[in-house]
Amino acid sequence: MTHAPGRLSQGAPVAVIDIGSNSVRLVVYEGLNRALTPVFNEKALCGLGREVLSTGRLPQDAVDRAFAALKRFRALCDAMQVGEVHALATAAARDAQNGPAFIAECEAICGTRIELLTGKREAELAAYGIVAGVHAPDGIVGDLGGGSLELVDVKAGSVGTGVTLPLGGLALQDRSSRSTRKAEKIVRDTIPEAQVLEGLAGRTFYAVGGTWRALARLHMFTKGYPLHVMHGYVIPAREALDFTRIVHRADTEALAHIDVISDARRPLLAYGALVLENIVRQGRPSEVVISALGVREGLLYSLLPEAERAGDPLLIAAAEMNVLRSRSPLHGEELVAWTDGFFASAPVLEEAEEERRLRRAACLLADVGWRAHPDYRGEQSLNMIAHAAFAGIDHPGRAYVALSVYFRHVGLGADESDTRILELVTTGMLDRARILGATMRVAYVLSAAMPGILPRMPLKVRGDQLALSVPKQLVPLINERVQNRLRQLARLIGREPALEQYEEGAAD
Template sequence: MYAVIDIGSNTMRLNIYEHKNNKLYLILSKKITAGLAGYVNKKGNLTKKGVDVAIDSLKEFKMILNHINVNKTYVFATASLRNVNNSKRVTRIIEEKTKLNIDLISGKEEATLGYIGASMMLTLDDGLLIDIGGGSTELVLYEKGKVKQARSLSIGSLSLYKKYITNFLPTEKEIMKIRKNVLKNLRELDDYIEPAHTELICGVGGTIRATRELNNDLFSNVEYNKQIETQHLKELFNLYLNESHQFIKTIIKVAPDRLHTILPGMIILDTLANHYNSKVIEVSDFGIREGYLYTMINKE
């Protein structure tokens, strides 16, 4: 068995897998909503409180691992540590306090690993993969089963929440401001990923999985439905603006730990779908963690 710890901007997660016949089988998953992006100050530094939260979370994961015999534990960090100005210093402190080696992966690596993970679950021939995290959003354009472009945007569900939303949930005006920011970032990628007709999006990551759960509940889809029609995203926003009580009640039921971040994440997803003229989002339960672990095992 192998363990992988993902230090994300919104959540930190420990997953333990069995590796058999070149496939990964999830045995255990433990999530902590650490919200590290919320501990970044105006200077762009991760504060001492944020460092302490990361250390305490990792120590909690280590306590679990003390009772499970794994071949090896891999630890990686994404935008949570990559995008802060004191990245090297805080990474060193966290490593010293936890006795864990942290692999700080680039945005391009994060995008590519997300594609590798998703391709273990879905057949990915031609399309666009989107991974919306707490502090960054990754896009992968793939053709004939191969990565053509892998890009990362420094915007995520939690970082946009922190920047634009004054109260717990966004106003209509704040939603428009977030859309404008996302669109500005997307247009900077047009030279790499053309806003042509990309009918199918492959979605990975917690924000998109939570959106799928919301979609399935509100539109009476079967629980195991893996797709979101992009038209439904517009209907979800209309529901939020016109019947917010029902919308919030459903989020509390299906994804309570994402109550404040799911809407900024959905704005990113909806803006992306509009920009690339997409009709359907196919959601993968495998993503960066599986892609990272699979890559590391094959390197051994």
């Protein structure tokens, strides 16, 4: 493949073909690593599972659509020079009488073996998807497909035993003869069988699957939410109950903002809402968190060596963007170490573990907007970071990192009235973003984004002073602009600025 400067050299791309009960999808990733980056994503809504429960067979028209989609996907993989193609199939192909013949033809088209997932395996991979995409998860994962619902407990990197229930949207539509009233009874009778929900009280329910993402998108637009990123979107449990009740009882087409949902997805919204309402009612979680990562990402995560699984996907993705977009990637790494020393020296800046990893991510991303016009670097950086395909970060964390880099460019006296992302952070997070932005402003005016300077100019709090140590060889770098920025940072943390000269090589 011809080298593309905007891509990382990670070997050949890797692809996953997911033959689901509702959709057949191809996702091609830049490479197999801890921070997966999709370079192509396409789905075909085939509806393979829409009649399996009533007829026992995959509908022929759905089979034909699936074959056509797979032929295109195979050709796309060839064109993109994909190295490995992983293929999997779920409930519809698993349960249908003609499933084996269908899978055999799919394998012939794709030119690779297709793993027909058991319910237990599907639940496991969905849970791995949450481990891959959520920092320190603690709750129950629910993967709602067209044919089934998988539920499994997850805590940090530990995954429990999963259960499968026949409550997928297409399956419910089929069993209830398209009656939401009948579907409601089916769900209420079936959900109590999921004993795993007994451990959900007060924890998080992680919602995986296209129907639940569509439901969350509708909720997001109804609220006028300021950040249109689905991964990590949080719906408090009480709101989830109220909203799902409205969706499954109302005429879908009459719902406000229904136009943000595709026509093909709308008929399944009521069934997805029914299932989610009953899970929240029985399990009593504190919140519902939407995940854009699921079985496909869980499969690739499971293929990584143990050491790579332990990596932090946010910091890895930030480091990759630093390499791709910064003037000097090494400077970004030095900025992490430089701020490590500064924050550790100041009791007023004491950090929790989550605050520390967010600060480090912000340092790696601090220069990604340098190619923009100077008047728009803050805005461009904020939008790029807030909407990036990052995993391992929630929405307040996105806002904090983006605002820190925004303040680094625009200064601390900028008009923030149009920056709606401020709604996502607490006052304390906003204060820390300003301090980090001010720290970066000192760093960049000192170093011009070039490596080798910050390690020679440590910034530390000593008593009531904020001291910048400057080797005599670099004294010419200190001017009024540097001193003004140092003074501004000192004022933010309640200290007096001080410049200290020293001889390099002398004892500290």
